[in-house]
Amino acid sequence: MSDQDPPDDTLPPARGRRRLATIADVAATAGVAIGTVSRFLNGREIREANRHQIEAAIEKLSYRRNAVAAAMKTDTTHMIGLLIPTFDEFHSEMVEQLATLLRASGRALVIYCHSHDADVIHGALDFFAAQRVDALIMDGVTQARQRVEQLIREGVPIVFYNNEIPGLAADCVLVENRNASYRAVNHLIDLRHERIAVLTGELHDSSGRQRFEGFEAAMAEAGLAVDRRYIAHGTWRTNSGYELARRLMQLNKPPTAMYVSNYGMTIGVLSWLKEQGLRLPDDLSLVSFDDVALFRLYEPGITSIAQPISGIAQAITSLIEARLGDDRDAPPRTITLSCDIILRGSTRRRPASA
Amino acid sequence: MSDQDPPDDTLPPARGRRRLATIADVAATAGVAIGTVSRFLNGREIREANRHQIEAAIEKLSYRRNAVAAAMKTDTTHMIGLLIPTFDEFHSEMVEQLATLLRASGRALVIYCHSHDADVIHGALDFFAAQRVDALIMDGVTQARQRVEQLIREGVPIVFYNNEIPGLAADCVLVENRNASYRAVNHLIDLRHERIAVLTGELHDSSGRQRFEGFEAAMAEAGLAVDRRYIAHGTWRTNSGYELARRLMQLNKPPTAMYVSNYGMTIGVLSWLKEQGLRLPDDLSLVSFDDVALFRLYEPGITSIAQPISGIAQAITSLIEARLGDDRDAPPRTITLSCDIILRGSTRRRPASA
DNA sequence: TTGTAAGCGTTATCAC
DNA sequence: GTGATAACGCTTACAA
Numbered sequence: 020m021s022d023q024d025p026p027d028d029t030l031p032p033a034r035g036r037r038r039l040a041t042i043a044d045v046a047a048t049a050g051v052a053i054g055t056v057s058r059f060l061n062g063r064e065i066r067e068a069n070r071h072q073i074e075a076a077i078e079k080l081s082y083r084r085n086a087v088a089a090a091m092k093t094d095t096t097h098m099i100g101l102l103i104p105t106f107d108e109f110h111s112e113m114v115e116q117l118a119t120l121l122r123a124s125g126r127a128l129v130i131y132c133h134s135h136d137a138d139v140i141h142g143a144l145d146f147f148a149a150q151r152v153d154a155l156i157m158d159g160v161t162q163a164r165q166r167v168e169q170l171i172r173e174g175v176p177i178v179f180y181n182n183e184i185p186g187l188a189a190d191c192v193l194v195e196n197r198n199a200s201y202r203a204v205n206h207l208i209d210l211r212h213e214r215i216a217v218l219t220g221e222l223h224d225s226s227g228r229q230r231f232e233g234f235e236a237a238m239a240e241a242g243l244a245v246d247r248r249y250i251a252h253g254t255w256r257t258n259s260g261y262e263l264a265r266r267l268m269q270l271n272k273p274p275t276a277m278y279v280s281n282y283g284m285t286i287g288v289l290s291w292l293k294e295q296g297l298r299l300p301d302d303l304s305l306v307s308f309d310d311v312a313l314f315r316l317y318e319p320g321i322t323s324i325a326q327p328i329s330g331i332a333q334a335i336t337s338l339i340e341a342r343l344g345d346d347r348d349a350p351p352r353t354i355t356l357s358c359d360i361i362l363r364g365s366t367r368r369r370p371a372s373a
Numbered sequence: 374m375s376d377q378d379p380p381d382d383t384l385p386p387a388r389g390r391r392r393l394a395t396i397a398d399v400a401a402t403a404g405v406a407i408g409t410v411s412r413f414l415n416g417r418e419i420r421e422a423n424r425h426q427i428e429a430a431i432e433k434l435s436y437r438r439n440a441v442a443a444a445m446k447t448d449t450t451h452m453i454g455l456l457i458p459t460f461d462e463f464h465s466e467m468v469e470q471l472a473t474l475l476r477a478s479g480r481a482l483v484i485y486c487h488s489h490d491a492d493v494i495h496g497a498l499d500f501f502a503a504q505r506v507d508a509l510i511m512d513g514v515t516q517a518r519q520r521v522e523q524l525i526r527e528g529v530p531i532v533f534y535n536n537e538i539p540g541l542a543a544d545c546v547l548v549e550n551r552n553a554s555y556r557a558v559n560h561l562i563d564l565r566h567e568r569i570a571v572l573t574g575e576l577h578d579s580s581g582r583q584r585f586e587g588f589e590a591a592m593a594e595a596g597l598a599v600d601r602r603y604i605a606h607g608t609w610r611t612n613s614g615y616e617l618a619r620r621l622m623q624l625n626k627p628p629t630a631m632y633v634s635n636y637g638m639t640i641g642v643l644s645w646l647k648e649q650g651l652r653l654p655d656d657l658s659l660v661s662f663d664d665v666a667l668f669r670l671y672e673p674g675i676t677s678i679a680q681p682i683s684g685i686a687q688a689i690t691s692l693i694e695a696r697l698g699d700d701r702d703a704p705p706r707t708i709t710l711s712c713d714i715i716l717r718g719s720t721r722r723r724p725a726s727a
Numbered sequence: 728t729t730g731t732a733a734g735c736g737t738t739a740t741c742a743c
Numbered sequence: 744g745t746g747a748t749a750a751c752g753c754t755t756a757c758a759a
Contacts, residue, residue: 036448036528041752052730057754066728081523086503087444088752091735094390096441098483098504106469111460118486122493127500129452129481132472139476146481149440150452169435174390289670313667316643395736406746411738420744442736445751 040080048076060084090151099339100147101128102157104135104255107283108311109328113180116332117156124340126153137162144170154339159184159191161223176342178335182225183353190338191353192331196226199324199358200233200278203306206322206360207276208241211369212304216249216267216274218260218284227255230280230308249274253284260287268297275304275369282309285321300367310361319364330356394434402430414438444505453693454501455482456511458489458609461637462665463682467534470686471510478694480507491516498524508693513538513545515577530696532689536579537707544692545707546685550580553678553712554587554632557660560676560714561630562595565723566658570603570621570628572614572638581609584634584662603628607638614641622651629658629723636663639675654721664715673718684710 042060046053049072059065059073076082090096099121103110118128129152131143144166147155155175157163159182167187171177177189207215217234220227238245248270251263260279264287267274279285285307292303299305299319307314310325334354341349396414400407403426413419413427430436444450453475457464472482483506485497498520501509509529511517513536521541525531531543561569571588574581592599602624605617614633618641621628633639639661646657653659653673661668664679688708695703 037526039527042754043752053753054731054755055729058729061754064728069729081527083527084503085445085505085752087441087450087505088735089754090441091439091445091737091752092754094735106465108462108465111462111465114484115460115486118484119488122485122496125500127483127485127504129483130468130472131476131481132469134473142476146479149438150481151439151441172391173393173435173437286666286670293670293672312640313670316640316647316667317670318647318672396738397736407737408739408747409745412744415738418744423745439736442751443738445736445753446738448751 039085040082041085042082044080045073045076045082048080049073094151096151096153097126098129098150098152099126100143100150100152100155100157101130102133102140102143102147102155102163103130104133104158104160105283106132108313109282109309109326112328113332116329117335120332120336121339133160135160135162141166148173148175153343154178156180156335156339158182159187159225176339178338178342180331180335182227185225188351190342190351192334192338193226193353193355194326194331195355195357196229197233197236199360200230200280200308201237202233202360203308203322203324204234204237204278205241206362207278207304207306207366208237208243210276210304210366212276213243213369214246214249214272214274215243215276215278216251218251218253218263218277218279218288220253220255220280220284222252224255227280234278253280255281255283257283257287257290260284261291262287264288264291268292268295268303273303276366277303277305279305279307282307282311282314285309286313289317299365301370304366304369306360306366310359314363317365322363322366323361325359325361327356327358393439394436395439396436398434399427399430399436402434403427448505450505450507451480452483452504452506453480454497454504454506454509454511455484456487456494456497456501456509456517457484458487458512458514459637460486462667463636463663463680466682467686470683471689474686474690475693487514489514489516495520502527502529507697508532510534510689510693512536513541513579530693532692532696534685534689536581539579542705544696544705546688546692547580547707547709548680548685549709549711550583551587551590553714554584554634554662555591556587556714557662557676557678558588558591558632559595560716560720561632561658561660562591562597564630564658564720566630567597567723568600568603568626568628569597569630569632570605572605572607572617572631572633572642574607574609574634574638576606578609581634588632607634609635609637611637611641611644614638615645616641618642618645622646622649622657627657630720631657631659633659633661636661636665636668639663640667643671653719655724658720658723660714660720664713668717671719676717676720677715679713679715681710681712 042056043053046056051069055069056073133139133143140163148170155177157179159179161184164184179189180192183191183193219231222228251267253259253263279288306322308324310323314321314323396407396410400410405423409423410427487493487497494517502524509531511533513533515538518538533543534546537545537547573585576582605621607613607617633642660676662678664677668675668677
């Protein structure tokens, strides 16, 4: 058997997959050196005649570059790890945009969904590290701190979104949680509401804290005392919105307005209200963080705080490309984007009766 | 410098990443052979004393297994390619479940989103092939046919969901589109509707065809002639739902009921209706394929056809694990799941006036 | 420009 | 069991 032969299918097939042609097969078939084929594959200059030989050989052998082998040499996998808590509408849209933006530079996302489970978070980070992803995008979830520190030490670029983890030197893309929250609550105050309840997110997440602080600031500035019973601490999740809505609305003096710190909990609130036959904005004015299709279509539309999802995805991408390009060793950057308050029918002036 | 030294950080760092300890460093530090460390890492039997040495060395060097190198040897990456058209609610839920199920066997999803763009589809499949994903999950989108055939020849296991591509020998997870559609339209007929419009999906997708056939079958069986103007051919997308709703509802004799072939187009229909101040079910009865959070919360709730998303994710996972396990060469299997029709407030008996 | 060959970090096959 | 060592398929000096 000469070196000119196509790949020999009688070799033990690796894991049931057929033996694919290698760069060596191409080189042999084309009658050039391996190095030349490699140069061609990487888009560098090649003698015209050789180029044609190589193209023909690639075609003939159905050659497929083995990115795994290349990754081993170059220590570049073109994979970006993405660790998100859940596939809610916000994340779906962000992921879609991230995938599209990263595609432009030949990269793809490897996705893990942690559901706030510390074991999963650790497992995901270990997996990403072992797979040598080029970079990592994740919600700044505190349970990850230790593993993340290790990754940073190993030189893996990381971009946090949504929450920052104080003290970690990594790139960050955030929104003005506090300010947006402040403005949203002020909108309720403008409408003469005084009994305003808040559903907070997890306060160990920086976004949860800041959104709550915005609420507090607006109330304090308006000179409105906050009844402790109107402060409901949630977990970001739908079922927590459901439970807390019940608790709040069954008070002797239920709130006339409610500020909910994220989309998921608002879904829970709406479910409970619907079950009870209560209607927005007559029985309650409601404003929610996150703007999603449902809030636009719901009757009435839900007044909400729209995070600039495209902007977030773009910011993340640009940070990553910078880290993977020339700005490898630049100091960590934090990009903070602002939100829009979108007025819809779920908020109205406090009824005189209340 | 002896072999016992920890990795030397003065070596040229690959792409700015620190040089990580290798299995060789661990072996040297532990005073055993490389092969022994490998055996240990892969959970095989090791002499007790060596085990402790190795564990200590791993700890000391912060050793991290390089999955890329392992993948190159074993031709197993533990990555599953996933190619979806868009991140709508259906896919979000499916992806979340798939990711969770696959995690159990140490695998992760690499995701591409094609937006029905043929170039992207081709690019994605080439990327997956180059990255040597262990298997591929994709919507059976016809533009992919040629590339997919090649992948099958190369021995990459593929699971189609949603649509089948006739003539391709691959595993498939489908739902009873035709039957579900048939039952849904029969529900409208039971409610005495006669002017029933349909918004079809793309008819070159098998799901689009089958859903349309179900409509036709129900109408024919009931002896209802279908006015051609009530057949609106859509693209699955929201804007197409919006446009077609307008076209249909502005007919001289608009339909009294509408069957919409997917979630995205229904969003478009609802948007248009909302803009016009038209209400379900008074101005129109509507039933939609796909059951999502919005349809449950909407007022009135949207009568819909619920695909068994968990079942789909489980079926896909089991097919993949079988292919990657002992059933490597089993003949292709197709799993077909049934759907539930969920009755809500968007459908009611045809008003006497109509 | 091209050919040659030394790795990259594993796994797997041998003798021992 | 363990230790040496040959792959795996590619990139990249270096020499020609």
